[in-house]
Amino acid sequence: xxxxxxxxxxxxxxxxxxxxxxxxxxxxxxxxxxxxxxxxxxxxxxxxxxxxxxxxxxxxxxxxxxxxxxx
Amino acid sequence: xxxxxxxxxxxxxxxxxxxxxxxxxxxxxxxxxxxxxxxxxxxxxxxxxxxxxxxxxxxxxxxxxxxxxxxxxxxxxxxxxxxxxxxxxxxxxxxxxxxxxxxxxxxxxxxxxxxxxxxxxxxxxxxxxxxxxxxxxxxxxxxxxxxxxxxxxxxxxxxxxxxxxxxxxxxxxxxxxxxxxxxxxxxxxxxxxxxxxxxxxxxxxxxxxxxxxxxxxxxxxxxxxxxxxxxxxxxxxxxxxxxxxxxxxxxxxxxxxxxxxxxxxxxxxxxxxxxxxxxxxxxxxxxxxxxxxxxxxxxxxxxxxxxxxxxxxxxxxxxxxxxxxxxxxxxxxxxxxxxxxxxxxxxxxxxxxxxxxxxxxxxxxxxxxxxxxxxxxxxxxxxxxxxxxxxxxxxxxxxxxxxxxxxxxxxxxxxxxxxxxxxxxxxxxxxxxxxxxxxxxxxxxxxxxxxxxxxxxxxxxxxxxxxxxxxxxxxxxxxxxxxxxxxxxxxxxxxxxxxxxxxxxxxxxxxxxxxxxxxxxxx
Numbered sequence: 001x002x003x004x005x006x007x008x009x010x011x012x013x014x015x016x017x018x019x020x021x022x023x024x025x026x027x028x029x030x031x032x033x034x035x036x037x038x039x040x041x042x043x044x045x046x047x048x049x050x051x052x053x054x055x056x057x058x059x060x061x062x063x064x065x066x067x068x069x070x071x
Numbered sequence: 072x073x074x075x076x077x078x079x080x081x082x083x084x085x086x087x088x089x090x091x092x093x094x095x096x097x098x099x100x101x102x103x104x105x106x107x108x109x110x111x112x113x114x115x116x117x118x119x120x121x122x123x124x125x126x127x128x129x130x131x132x133x134x135x136x137x138x139x140x141x142x143x144x145x146x147x148x149x150x151x152x153x154x155x156x157x158x159x160x161x162x163x164x165x166x167x168x169x170x171x172x173x174x175x176x177x178x179x180x181x182x183x184x185x186x187x188x189x190x191x192x193x194x195x196x197x198x199x200x201x202x203x204x205x206x207x208x209x210x211x212x213x214x215x216x217x218x219x220x221x222x223x224x225x226x227x228x229x230x231x232x233x234x235x236x237x238x239x240x241x242x243x244x245x246x247x248x249x250x251x252x253x254x255x256x257x258x259x260x261x262x263x264x265x266x267x268x269x270x271x272x273x274x275x276x277x278x279x280x281x282x283x284x285x286x287x288x289x290x291x292x293x294x295x296x297x298x299x300x301x302x303x304x305x306x307x308x309x310x311x312x313x314x315x316x317x318x319x320x321x322x323x324x325x326x327x328x329x330x331x332x333x334x335x336x337x338x339x340x341x342x343x344x345x346x347x348x349x350x351x352x353x354x355x356x357x358x359x360x361x362x363x364x365x366x367x368x369x370x371x372x373x374x375x376x377x378x379x380x381x382x383x384x385x386x387x388x389x390x391x392x393x394x395x396x397x398x399x400x401x402x403x404x405x406x407x408x409x410x411x412x413x414x415x416x417x418x419x420x421x422x423x424x425x426x427x428x429x430x431x432x433x434x435x436x437x438x439x440x441x442x443x444x445x446x447x448x449x450x451x452x453x454x455x456x457x458x459x460x461x462x463x464x465x466x467x468x469x470x471x472x473x474x475x476x477x478x479x480x481x482x483x484x485x486x487x488x489x490x491x492x493x494x495x496x497x498x499x500x501x502x503x504x505x506x507x508x509x510x511x512x513x514x515x516x517x518x519x520x521x522x523x524x525x526x527x528x529x530x531x532x533x534x535x536x537x538x539x540x541x542x543x544x545x546x547x548x549x550x551x552x553x554x555x556x557x558x559x560x561x562x563x564x565x566x567x568x569x570x571x572x573x574x575x576x577x578x579x580x581x582x583x584x585x586x587x588x589x590x591x592x593x594x
Contacts, residue, residue: 009162017156021315023308032294037283039290039297045148049353052155056346064339 009059020048074390075224081394082220082401085263086236089244089256089405096248096255102434104178107249108417109334112173114254116343119335122254123344124351125261125406126327127154130215132359133268133400137383138376140363144296146306147363151356153318158348160323165332165341167486167559172333174558180329180414181422187485187555188493189547191426196500197478198422201326202415206447209411210455212404213237213448219400222381223393231456237401238452245409245448246441250334253409260402265351267399268358270392271383275365278387285361288368296367313522320528321476326418327410408448416443476524477503480532484539486559489552495539503531 019025029044036043100106114122139147168183177183180201185194217234228236244252279285289296299306306314322328335341366379369387373379384393420440425431481499484491510516510523518526544552 013156013159017152017159017315017319021152022312026299026311027308030298032290032296032298034286034290034297038286039145041298042145042148045152046357049151049155049349052159053346053349053353056159056349060342060345064342067339 005063012055012059016048016052021045074393075227077390078223078394078397079228081398085398085401086240088259089240092255092259093244093247093252096244096252100249100251102437104417104421104433104436104440105176106251107437107440108178108413109172109330110250110254112334113336114250114331114334114340115336116340116347118254118258119331119340120344120347120351121261122257122334122410123328123331123348125257125264125403126331126410127157127322127348127407128261128264128352128355128403129407130212130400130404132264132355132403133396134215134377134380136356136359137363137366137380138378140296140360140376141366141373141379142376143301143303143305144293144298145360146299146301146311147360148356149306149311149315150318151353153315153322154352154356155349156315156319157322158345158352160319161332161341161345164323164482164486165344166338168329168332169335169338169341171555171558175554177333178330179418179421180324180326181418184481184485184496185422187551188491188496189545189551190493190497193493193496193500194422194426196497198418201418202447205326205411205415206451207454209408209448209451210453212408213452214455216401216404219381219397223397234452234456237405238448241405241408241412242445242448245413246444249437249440250413253413254334256409257406260406261351263395263402264399264406265355265358267392267395268355268362271388271396272358272362272365274388274392275362275369275383279365279368282361285364285368289364292371293367296364307520309517309520310522313517313525317476317522317524317528320479321524324475324478324482326475327407327414330414330417331410408451412444412447412451415447416440419443419447477507477527477531479528480535484532484535486555488539489556490544491535491539492542492544492548494542495535495537498538499531499535502534503527506530 026041026044029040031040033040038046101111105111110118136147136150168177171177171183175182175186177186179198181194181197184197185191213234216237217230220228220233220236221230224233244256248255276282276285279288286297293302295302299311332341335344362383363376363379366373366383370379370382373382384396388396417440420436420443424439425436477500480503481491481496484496504527507524507527510518510526516523
């Protein structure tokens with residue numbers, strides 16, 4: 001579990017910051033138009049930021065709980 | 072009563088509060104380097120979160136982000152994304168450094184590099200570069216707030232007096248209580264800067280009709296502000312990629328951020344920062360960016376983006392909000408300068424003075440450190456004062472930022488690659504600096520569409536690898552690597568569960584017991 005978690009953290013970081021937050025994916029939402037009253041570009045990044053905070057919080061809390069559980 | 076007097080009274084109350092915190096910090100701080108510079112490595116979740124958040128967010132959040140958005144649009148989000156990456160890297164750099172700092176008694180950034188590569192030359196290069204490069208940054212912060220104070224007092228408080236008042240306040244509370252005072256003031260300052268930018272936004276949105284109305288009005292007048300590269304074509308995909316990486320990697324290597332890795336209470340405290348700090352930075356960026364867009368609607372046609380925040384403040388905010396915003400601006404600026412001056416002072420004391428006079432005791436270093444805080448802030452203000460508006464301040468700050476990011480491959484190699492040696496590290500830094508200076512200061516800033524700062528990092532990494540592979544690792548270096556490996560085994564595995572991960576049967580306590588006595592005499 002531990003080595004795979006380490007690998008998972010690196011992959012998560014690479015996918016998030018070198019793929020999802022980068023072009024060409026950003027290019028798909030890079031139109032100066034509004035979506036639900038918010039620019040698509042801002043909306044996309046806002047959602048990713050929120051996901052980052054939630055997913056990272058879950059990962060870190062799980063790691064800490066496991067560590068505490070194992071003594 | 073004149074409005075500016077009310078604003079100054081609010082500011083005076085704020086100054087008295089931070090001075091009181093400084094005094095309280097002084098009463099409980101011991102005369103040891105660890106206690107003075109790192110709050111005894113005992114910062115809990117709330118204090119660590121706010122000191123990291125407030126240290127990283129300077130007056131730039133009020134003036135710079137709003138101005139950038141006004142001129143170039145929502146492309147400023149790159150900097151917020153960089154904040155997230157920076158925080159995530161705490162897992163790979165911050166947590167291992169917390170553990171190493173505790174085991175080997177690191178106080179400064181250069182302590183780690185000097186120990187790992189067994190090189191005092193490297194220690195001196197890093198310390199001198201940070202001190203020379205970042206001192207003018209202190210000046211630029213003092214000048215921005217000094218000018219604001221002069222403007223709101225309608226010239227009654229002269230510019231020089233305003234800068235002096237600012238400098239004296241930071242000097243007193245920082246030098247008195249060290250990291251403990253800085254962390255507590257950062258908590259107050261972080262809340263103030265976040266709170267008052269939010270109130271500012273609320274007032275401005277009230278005039279415009281809410282967030283959807285704001286976006287619709289910007290879309291109707293200047294739609295290119297709502298996408299990248301923006302109206303002036305600045306934020307190209309290459310710029311987005313390069314700025315984001317350099318901002319994140321430079322941020323994690325910045326001396327005032329780095330020392331906070333040593334100051335946490337436990338590795339868990341640092342692990343929580345990976346998502347707690349981004350909550351604050353994301354909110355701050357979101358509010359600042361929207362304030363910049365409010366400027367597009369309410370004050371179109373300003374000659375420079377830097378003017379948007381002061382203009383909105385003067386023309387559109389009620390007096391009590393203006394007073395709060397001035398305090399928020401001071402808080403944002405002071406929270407960066409206090410942390411920076413403290414980190415630079417520790418570097419001068421420990422990396423330069425203690426190197427020249429190894430027999431000097433800790434309490435003398437703390438005493439000298441207090442004087443260095445005064446010296447660094449005065450020097451920064453003088454450089455800023457006399458070089459205001461000249462190329463010197465920009466040049467030195469740019470160079471220091473570049474070097475910060477250049478250190479990233481050296482840090483990663485130091486932690487994760489046993490074959491990396493001091494020749495590789497020094498050669499890598501020199502090559503990185505040359506590329507950084509050439510591209511960022513003399514141009515072209517983009518080579519093959521990639522930002523020069525990124526080329527500097529790549530150049531440093533490649534040189535480090537090649538030189539390390541063709542030069543030997545000295546016996547002393549190998550011993551340092553062994554000591555670090557024993558403490559970490561694997562930094563990430565240590566964080567998760569070292570026994571299961573690497574089948575290491577000894578406990579951390581057993582491991583430390585063989586290392587600490589040799590390295591930390593007091594243990």
